[in-house]
Amino acid sequence: MENRSTRVALAAAGICVFFAACGGSNGSVFGGGTGGGDVSGSGASAGTGNGAGAGSASSSSTGYGNDDVGGPSAGPSSGAGEGAGGDMSCAGETSTAELVPLDLYIMLDSSGSMDERISRSITKWEAVTEALEAFFTDPQSAGIGVGLQYFPLRDPDVPATCTENSQCGANGPCAMGICRRTRPTAFCSSNADCPSGDTCLDLGRCSVSGVMCAPPGGSCPSGGGTCRAVAESECANPYSCNPDIYAAPAVAITPLDDGSAAALVSSIAQKAPLGGTPTAGALAGALQQARAHAEANPTHRVVTVLATDGMPTDCAPVSADGIAQIASEALAGTPSISTFVIGVFDGDDDGAQATMDRIAEGGGTSAFFIDTSTDVTQAFLDALTEIRGQSLACEYQVPAPSAGQTLDYGTLNVEHTRPQAGDPTTIFYVRDEASCDAAAGGWYYDVDPATGGTPTKIVMCPATCTQFREGGQVALRVGCKTEIPPIN
Numbered sequence: 001m002e003n004r005s006t007r008v009a010l011a012a013a014g015i016c017v018f019f020a021a022c023g024g025s026n027g028s029v030f031g032g033g034t035g036g037g038d039v040s041g042s043g044a045s046a047g048t049g050n051g052a053g054a055g056s057a058s059s060s061s062t063g064y065g066n067d068d069v070g071g072p073s074a075g076p077s078s079g080a081g082e083g084a085g086g087d088m089s090c091a092g093e094t095s096t097a098e099l100v101p102l103d104l105y106i107m108l109d110s111s112g113s114m115d116e117r118i119s120r121s122i123t124k125w126e127a128v129t130e131a132l133e134a135f136f137t138d139p140q141s142a143g144i145g146v147g148l149q150y151f152p153l154r155d156p157d158v159p160a161t162c163t164e165n166s167q168c169g170a171n172g173p174c175a176m177g178i179c180r181r182t183r184p185t186a187f188c189s190s191n192a193d194c195p196s197g198d199t200c201l202d203l204g205r206c207s208v209s210g211v212m213c214a215p216p217g218g219s220c221p222s223g224g225g226t227c228r229a230v231a232e233s234e235c236a237n238p239y240s241c242n243p244d245i246y247a248a249p250a251v252a253i254t255p256l257d258d259g260s261a262a263a264l265v266s267s268i269a270q271k272a273p274l275g276g277t278p279t280a281g282a283l284a285g286a287l288q289q290a291r292a293h294a295e296a297n298p299t300h301r302v303v304t305v306l307a308t309d310g311m312p313t314d315c316a317p318v319s320a321d322g323i324a325q326i327a328s329e330a331l332a333g334t335p336s337i338s339t340f341v342i343g344v345f346d347g348d349d350d351g352a353q354a355t356m357d358r359i360a361e362g363g364g365t366s367a368f369f370i371d372t373s374t375d376v377t378q379a380f381l382d383a384l385t386e387i388r389g390q391s392l393a394c395e396y397q398v399p400a401p402s403a404g405q406t407l408d409y410g411t412l413n414v415e416h417t418r419p420q421a422g423d424p425t426t427i428f429y430v431r432d433e434a435s436c437d438a439a440a441g442g443w444y445y446d447v448d449p450a451t452g453g454t455p456t457k458i459v460m461c462p463a464t465c466t467q468f469r470e471g472g473q474v475a476l477r478v479g480c481k482t483e484i485p486p487i488n
Contacts, residue, residue, distance in 0.1 A: 107285075181198050248285075409455065427442060428442045446459055
């Protein structure tokens with residue numbers, strides 16, 4: 001019976017995936033045997049649609065065999081059982097493969113600027129959250145794990161009110177005054193807190209509108225009443241830069257179904273945009289949560305999605321390079337976590353697109369940059385759909401052997417039949433990511449079995465991943481010597 005995660009993978013990536021079990025002379029598809037059994041090729045046609053592997057040389061591969069996974073053999077494949085396209089035909093039960101389960105941890109910008117209107121009828125917050133809700137309830141997303149957190153989040157150690165700077169600590173000063181001419185707004189408690197030549201004005205609150213004002217005694221605009229002096233205020237920087245705060249999800253990563261989608265929608269409905277943009281702390285926390293989840297779920301692909309409408313304003317570093325370094329370290333870590341970026345901006349103010357591109361580059365992806373003059377809801381939904389498809393096309397689960405048997409990692413091959421193509425092409429094994437060919441691609445295990453580790457994923461190199469996104473059929477053939485690139 002086809003499970004939900006398989007349906008998600010096939011729909012999102014447009015790829016049909018099959019296991020073709022290749023029997024050795026003893027009929028076993030797992031274990032160490034690599035000898036070719038004299039069986040008909042009809043069993044291999046399932047999954048490729050044209051009898052791939054049947055006959056003496058039906059595969060388009062011209063690769064070499066190998067004595068051990070990743071190790072070169074003494075010579076080229078003879079076509080007599082050494083490679084996937086050799087004389088050894090494949091038989092056995094064919095079943096649908098499962099792509100690696102996908103989990104997304106979304107870090108959503110809920111800063112005050114998200115409340116800005118992009119048209120007379122909708123704000124950025126409304127446009128973005130409408131897209132998220134559509135993604136959560138999309139049948140094609142069913143089974144994908146999704147978790148959610150927002151930024152900024154208030155530092156739990158900041159008091160609700162203050163009367164002096166010492167009460168705020170690093171989150172100060174206590175906003176009892178404002179520098180008269182400094183922009184952007186700078187809070188102060190005396191002239192010494194303002195740039196040279198500027199003065200500190202006492203803050204007040206409008207008697208009708210409740211808006212902060214300065215100096216007390218004046219009239220507030222738009223019928224807001226009188227600016228009245230306040231006896232207490234709030235800390236000027238109440239929002240946290242601590243990654244641990246953002247690593248704790250508002251909604252934990254859970255496979256999408258009706259219940260979990262409703263929980264995500266409900267969480268969004270209770271949130272209102274407010275505050276600045278502490279991007280560094282938020283992204284670091286998101287990657288921390290994604291890494292912990294990946295460690296607890298080693299057979300899953302876990303990625304972070306940073307969705308923002310603003311340039312970094314709070315928490316060091318605020319530079320594009322500095323934040324990209326945070327993403328780069330997570331990408332290079334174990335387990336590796338990619339960072340996708342969706343930016344929603346009113347044009348390219350202050351080099352916003354270059355900043356988003358740089359952060360995404362650090363996370364091993366490309367940014368989605370959305371101009372608010374377009375249909376933001378549709379563009380944001382398209383970005384999420386693209387992220388789903390990109391993440392699903394590139395990693396596959398290692399087939400589990402039958403009870404009492406072990407998988408010989410040196411007898412697995414990956415084959416791809418392009419849409420409307422004839423014979424399948426064998427994708428060469430390249431041992432690790434560093435060995436990927438920029439043009440020809442390849443595949444490797446997430447853990448090199450030659451080191452004694454146990455792989456849980458079959459990972460496509462970038463060029464092969466791009467090829468797979470075009471659709472077609474992928475077969476995992478077990479029992480035939482793993483093929484590696486020719487030695488020139």
